[in-house]
Amino acid sequence: MSTLTLLPIIFLAVLAVLGSGVWLTKRWLIDSRPTPRPEFPSLDSVDVLFREKLASGSAKDGVAAHLMTVNNALTVTVTEDELWVASYFPMSLLVAMVDMEHRVPLAEVSSVESEGRKSVAVAFTGPDDQPRRVRLDLRDRDGFLTAIGPRIGSVVSPELSG
Numbered sequence: 001m002s003t004l005t006l007l008p009i010i011f012l013a014v015l016a017v018l019g020s021g022v023w024l025t026k027r028w029l030i031d032s033r034p035t036p037r038p039e040f041p042s043l044d045s046v047d048v049l050f051r052e053k054l055a056s057g058s059a060k061d062g063v064a065a066h067l068m069t070v071n072n073a074l075t076v077t078v079t080e081d082e083l084w085v086a087s088y089f090p091m092s093l094l095v096a097m098v099d100m101e102h103r104v105p106l107a108e109v110s111s112v113e114s115e116g117r118k119s120v121a122v123a124f125t126g127p128d129d130q131p132r133r134v135r136l137d138l139r140d141r142d143g144f145l146t147a148i149g150p151r152i153g154s155v156v157s158p159e160l161s162g
Contacts, residue, residue: 050147
């Protein structure tokens with residue numbers, strides 16, 4: 001067979017491989033999310049007490065989530081009633097896989113602990129009534145603690161207790 005005869009077959013084979021790759025990626029990234037992506041209201045409709053863009057963090061539950069850190073792709077917001085940890089597209093596709101998008105009522109936050117100079121560990125009950133823990137790396141950690149502390153009751157800070 002000549003090369004010109006094989007070109008359509010090669011083209012179709014490449015299309016099949018690319019198509020199956022797109023399909024598998026969609027199934028892996030979107031359809032296999034542990035929980036549906038939370039809906040966040042507009043900022044104009046809530047009283048924002050703290051907001052930091054380009055924060056980092058990681059989930060502290062699960063082996064895969066613990067090994068993956070989201071760097072400079074999270075927005076952390078504290079309102080009067082909720083803690084939001086969100087990201088923006090296209091990072092939201094990856095962030096959802098490591099369980100780092102949350103809309104948590106402050107009543108469900110069980111503890112906030114300082115970890116180092118810029119990190120906090122937040123423990124809360126997820127929408128499935130399972131305990132969750134996330135570590136957030138914030139440029140303005142003290143601003144976050146000031147905003148969330150009075151609303152959840154207590155913040156454990158090794159610098160203050162030691």
